[in-house]
Amino acid sequence: MSAEQQEIKKSVREFAEQEIRSHVQEWDEAQHFPSEILPQLAQLGLMGVTFPTEYGGAGLGYVEYVAILEELARVDGSVALIVSAHNSLCANHIRLRGTEEQKRKVLAPLARGEKLGCWSLTEPGSGSDAGALRTTAHLDGENWVLNGVKNFVTNGHYADVCVVMAATDRRQGKRGISAFIVEKETAGFIPGKKENKLGLRASDTAEIVLENCRVPKGNLLGQAGEGFTDCLKVIEKGRIGIAAIAVGIAQGALEASLSYAQQRKQFGKAISEFQAIQWKLADMATEIEAARLLTYRAAALADQGRRVSREGSMAKLYAGEVAVRATNEALQIHGGYGFIKDYPVEKFYRDVKLCTIGEGTSEIQRMVIARELLRS
Numbered sequence: 001m002s003a004e005q006q007e008i009k010k011s012v013r014e015f016a017e018q019e020i021r022s023h024v025q026e027w028d029e030a031q032h033f034p035s036e037i038l039p040q041l042a043q044l045g046l047m048g049v050t051f052p053t054e055y056g057g058a059g060l061g062y063v064e065y066v067a068i069l070e071e072l073a074r075v076d077g078s079v080a081l082i083v084s085a086h087n088s089l090c091a092n093h094i095r096l097r098g099t100e101e102q103k104r105k106v107l108a109p110l111a112r113g114e115k116l117g118c119w120s121l122t123e124p125g126s127g128s129d130a131g132a133l134r135t136t137a138h139l140d141g142e143n144w145v146l147n148g149v150k151n152f153v154t155n156g157h158y159a160d161v162c163v164v165m166a167a168t169d170r171r172q173g174k175r176g177i178s179a180f181i182v183e184k185e186t187a188g189f190i191p192g193k194k195e196n197k198l199g200l201r202a203s204d205t206a207e208i209v210l211e212n213c214r215v216p217k218g219n220l221l222g223q224a225g226e227g228f229t230d231c232l233k234v235i236e237k238g239r240i241g242i243a244a245i246a247v248g249i250a251q252g253a254l255e256a257s258l259s260y261a262q263q264r265k266q267f268g269k270a271i272s273e274f275q276a277i278q279w280k281l282a283d284m285a286t287e288i289e290a291a292r293l294l295t296y297r298a299a300a301l302a303d304q305g306r307r308v309s310r311e312g313s314m315a316k317l318y319a320g321e322v323a324v325r326a327t328n329e330a331l332q333i334h335g336g337y338g339f340i341k342d343y344p345v346e347k348f349y350r351d352v353k354l355c356t357i358g359e360g361t362s363e364i365q366r367m368v369i370a371r372e373l374l375r376s
Contacts, residue, residue: 086110090110117161144219156191313360
């Protein structure tokens with residue numbers, strides 16, 4: 001990393017330590033969405049990391065982006081996920097396929113952090129099989145009318161802007177899916193059930209109900225029927241962000257384990273002096289570093305304008321599964337204390353599982369990687 005990139009990473013670490021760490025347990029217990037820190041995130045440029053300065057963004061690359069997410073997740077994965085869903089999914093979809101007018105009107109306030117974004121593809125009956133969505137959109141005069149139910153929408157209750165995928169031609173299957181920009185105040189756009197989650201509980205995950213939700217023709221994002229193809233391009237880079245969150249959570253768990261192992265005494269000495277503990281720490285550190293390198297490699301390729309379908313999936317698959325193993329070992333090192341909320345590894349253990357599920361399960365990543373290998 002360059003000196004500038006290292007400075008960005010350092011500044012985000014300091015922010016996370018000073019402004020987030022003392023609230024982590026409180027926010028998690030209360031399932032409190034930390035709206036109060038969004039202006040600070042915006043001031044640091046974290047709500048528009050990879051977007052051009054002409055649209056209010058920070059004008060940085062994906063290497064900086066994954067460094068930022070890693071440092072946030074090292075302290076609180078919930079905050080990292082809020083930032084990731086806003087940047088990688090909602091705002092990035094608008095940047096990828098938006099018209100100049102849409103970018104000026106919608107992307108710019110998102111990138112400046114004046115508004116918060118969410119993105120809705122998944123439905124109760126279509127998760128990994130995203131192309132089977134049932135939400136519909138039909139043209140009625142000068143408006144599209146949307147009807148359906150979305151779920152697992154990150155930032156759903158608090159977002160000002162939502163990118164919604166809906167079928168405009170059910171007969172065409174995946175080729176009949178389109179994307180729409182829907183603003184929060186639109187009639188018929190109804191944030192529904194708030195999910196009561198295992199982990200990442202300060203991150204809002206919501207159901208979105210669309211009941212005769214009318215949006216102007218100009219809110220179509222990209223071309224009609226190309227929404228699913230565009231979604232794959234958005235998720236391709238979004239997976240790099242999830243990999244970075246996994247690395248950050250794993251790093252936080254490793255640091256907590258190192259500290260605990262040197263302080264905890266059994267049989268007359270620190271448990272860090274026992275080979276069983278040393279080998280756990282060594283394996284954790286090695287796998288985390290390998291996951292970090294895969295993640296930064298995918299980010300560097302994205303910065304070169306390269307396709308990162310295979311590399312992004314490799315990073316997410318490996319980082320997510322490494323992070324699950326690392327947090328499991330961290331809890332084991334802590335023993336009984338790892339099972340109580342006075343120590344941070346209990347939360348890392350709960351939070352990290354999403355990294356093997358969100359934006360494509362580990363099984364889907366293996367399918368993507370295999371498909372890319374067989375094409376080459």
